[in-house]
Amino acid sequence: MVKSSVLGYPRIGENREWKKALEAFWAGKLEESELHTQLQEIRLNHLRKQQEKGIDIIPVNDFSYYDHVLDTAAMFGIVPKRFAYTGSVVPVSVYYGIARGTKDAAASEMTKWFNTNYHYIVPELNEAQPVLTENRPLQAYREAKEKLGIEGKPVIVGPLTFLKLSKGYKATETDAWLDRLLPLYVQLLQELESEGVQWVQIDEPILTTKLSGDDLQRLKTIYVTIAAKVPALNIMLQTYFESVDNYNDIVTLPVKGIGLDFVHGLSGNLSSIKALGFPQDKVLGAGVIDGRGIWRAALGEKLGLLEELAELVTAERLIVQSSCSLLHVPVSTDRETKLPSELKDALAFADEKLGELVLLSTAVSKGGSAIAGELKECDRALQVLKLSNARNRKDVQDAVALISTKQPERSKPFAERHTAQQKKWQLPLFPTTTIGSFPQSAEVRKSRQLWRKGEWSDEQYAAFIREQIDIWIKLQEETGLDVLVHGEFERTDMVEFFGEKLEGFAFTQNGWVQSYGSRCVKPPIIYGDVAYKDAMTVEETVYAQSKTTRPVKGMLTGPITILNWSFVREDITREQVAYQLAYGIRQEVEALEQAGIGMIQVDEPAVREGLPLKEEEHANYLSWAVKAFRISTCTVKDTTQIHTHMCYCEFHDMIDSIEAMDADVISIETSRSHGEMIHSFEENTYKLGIGLGVYDIHSPRVPAVEEMTDMIDRALHVLDPKLFWINPDCGLKTRGYEETISSLRNMVEATKLAREKYTAFV
Incomplete structure (x- = not known):
């Protein structure tokens, strides 16, 4: 049976409960203990929803109190010196101080997460002495298992991505910083392995950008070290937002699974698999449902792609996934009562994408006839929108065609x-x-x-x-x-x-x-x-x-x-x-x-x-x-x-x-x-x-x-x-x-x- 998975789920809640809790806490209207209680309930509701939808491999530790990159820095005790932090676990006050600034200390830099409209807090390495202050992925795994009986998939920002997105060090110090961080990742993963965790998703979206030869060697060092130190843990090395350029270097790494984006990186990733094959000892995480877009998937086309991948990889080594975290899309279309039907029928937000993933994994396992009705309805909805008056304004198309052929210049x-x-x-x-x-x-x-x-x-x-x-x-x-x-x-x-x-x-x-x-x-x-x-x-x-x-x-x-x-x-x-x-x-x-x-x-x-x-x-x-x-x-x-x-x-x-x-x-x-x-x-x-x-x-x-x-x-x-x-x-x-x-x-x-x-x- 082909399994389904997602790379992450929206944090904010259907009614933005997450936002309201954070802002109430910042305004002094919510005690810290109540903040933790409210955020836990939001987090558990998200897990329940994925469980009820039928997702097979559910991510944990994708939830955050602000930002997942900041979470990683705090987990390793990487706090700018100006916040006068001492001790082990970074307190909430310092965590939010880094993100938002305090009376006496400026906030850390904030910038875009690759080519999305999500912003992350840039880690400042500088003089930090990193240490594993707390194993957040392990805490998230235990919570899901104890509260809901979910065998979760902890999600972690990978070492190379974390290092490349950080600041406060010279290029000549990169390897020295890797030497400091890698043992902490190993420690974290060893604790997960000891707990009996089956799959860990290590996010390395940096692999879809241009990497130097030195970076590729660092990548190899990271995952060879992890494989040697944590041999029993199944690592899904996850990429997204584009295709990987250094395909052979990546798929030959000693990890159990490779996650590839078959939406925004479809052409490059598919051609690499066709030309170079896919290792027989690995699982392919096939990101076929768009984690960044809100349009209903053309299920027939997606099924055809998955069947092609199944022939190249074999179905039993295939996991049907979202192309990236669903963090980038709204939660559900259920409450959208005012949209034109021709539009609403063509939309899929996070919850609808969960359903698409389950449908596709079922279809690959049992054949397209198992979802024949859904395929027909999908085709109808997409065709109605294509033929709508809104998409066929000749007056606009002609005017724009005329002005776009000229070079626009001030006089x-x-x-x-x-x-x-x-x-x-x-x-x-x-x-x-x-x-x-x-x-x-x-x-x-x-x-x-x-x-x-x-x-x-x-x-x-x-x-x-x-x-x-x-x-x-x-x-x-x-x-x-x-x-x-x-x-x-x-x-x-x-x-x-x-x-x-x-x-x-x-x-x-x-x-x-x-x-x-x-x-x-x-x-x-x-x-x-x-x-x-x-x-x-x-x-x-x-x-x-x-x-x-x-x-x-x-x-x-x-x-x-x-x-x-x-x-x-x-x-x-x-x-x-x-x-x-x-x-x-x-x-x-x-x-x-x-x-x-x-x-x-x-x-x-x-x-x-x-x-x-x-x-x-x-x-x-x-x-x-x-x-x-x-x-x-x-x-x-x-x-x-x-x-x-x-x-x-x-x-x-x-x-x-x-x-x-x-x-x-x-x-x-x-x-x-x-x-x-x-x-x-x-x-x-x-x-x-x-x-x-x-x-x-x-x-x-x-x-x-x-x-x-x-x-x-x-x-x-x-x-x-x-x-x-x-x-x-x-x-x-x-x-x-x-x-x-x-x-x-x-x-x-x-x-x-x-x-x-x-x-x-x-």
Whole structure:
């Protein structure tokens, strides 16, 4: 009988119970003991669900109190020195301090988990003396067995992936760090082996990226050592998000199973197996159900693929799996009562994917006739969506085909635009601004709910939004900011807001996924052709501008970010969808300009996360991503200043593409990475306007003036002062009122000091 398994399950709960528990604890409304109790119940419910669905091999230790990479670091006692941690088991207060910062210590850096929208906390090795503080996988295994009778599969972040994703050591120290960490992994696995654990999933997604010869030797050292020290334990060496390049090096490792992605890495992985075979002493974890997408699987095609793999590998050595953890998709479609039937019938969230896995494992074992009814229903649902009016908008397709054949360019180069813009705006040295959003208080959220429920009229809601704009325009002026924003109080989410106003989108009621920590997002679904309807942001922006003599930026989300932060249709290419989005955003840019708004910010924080894992695919992606941005912004006048924003990614390898976007001003996160972004500009020149964020908005702490001054000074060693802006790292939506005002005042004070220091040299 072919078995089924998943690589991980969403943590957040059907009603985001996980998020609510964490935030109640952080707010001091929940005792630590109650936090543990509530999270255990959530965790056990997830295991019960998988058990009831019929999953054969259920993962444990995929649950987290914040982030699985942070869990691994804490398990090994790797805590930054600034948190003054001593002892063995890392307490919850220190654990959350690393993630969120404390009054006295900045949070650790946060960045994207490969090419997904999930963020992990970057481990800081530095002077750490790692030790196994507690065996979390063993605790999770025992809990599942004792409470539910489940023979769980502990999930662990692999040594090579953990090391490659960490910071705080030199390349020459890599082997020394491996020598410190590997014995701890061995100790952990030996304890699991002694407990009688049957399978352990060791996640090594780093194997789908480009590895050096030294890294391949380290990989071999790791798993040869583990095999020698823990001979009785079945290791499933798990890869995902792409195909593996070094197939032979990986499948010859002394492990019991190899997990491969047959969704996003289908072509490469399948061709490798066909050309080079698969070892007869190993089990193949076949990731055929998309762990990142929300579309119903074409079961007939998946069954055909599994039958082909069964011939190559043999059915008894096959486990039917998700392509990656289901962490990246919503929990269930059960409560989605408002979606069009043609769309809902074509969706599969985490729980539905569990059912697909069980169906496919049954079909491979018993033949396709065992699921004939399900196959027929699947084909019908997918065909209905394919033929729908939403996916066949000839007006959109023709217009986008026309604009995408031309090279989008501003009418004049940046140097000439900059001169014209300076003459128009008369901005001081080091202009100050924010990224766009201001705190969305409970009052703001409640007003939106009242309006959405119909308890408030459109007029009442619009009046409330204007009141908030009035308050924050005045506060920005009092604080001393040079370029203002309206605050985005009418917006739920920077992608959802625009999706609601464009055609071709659909929105779930409960389609939440974890982005970072307790931050959950509800990505829109791009299921049809994207079309512009009416002005989306003009009313609020024009109102804000009427309340001040200082410039107010129009605030839009860029096409690539909307693309990368949405669940996207799969019947056309992502490039085609990006151009449809760009055409829609262009029409809004033009509407803002026509309404008298002369500074327009088109945010693209998610450009880098869409970068393919394979280096050979980078150039093509960046080419059409840059083109989409320029389609959005190229038609404005020379004096109209285009801003953009990017955050929490490593940009050092795409500086040229950022410059090619030709935005007049770009703001980039700097502070949480402790200024490492500045190093990119020490090695690469940048000739356009730029603002490197001088404080971290994801932490509740108020940074001191001196901290920001240090960041400004370092940046000005490598950037042109005449083109330098000063701003926070990101939007301030999630922050509180007092901390926002205090932080911005300190930022303005740091700017004043910088102007006094540098004016004579400009």
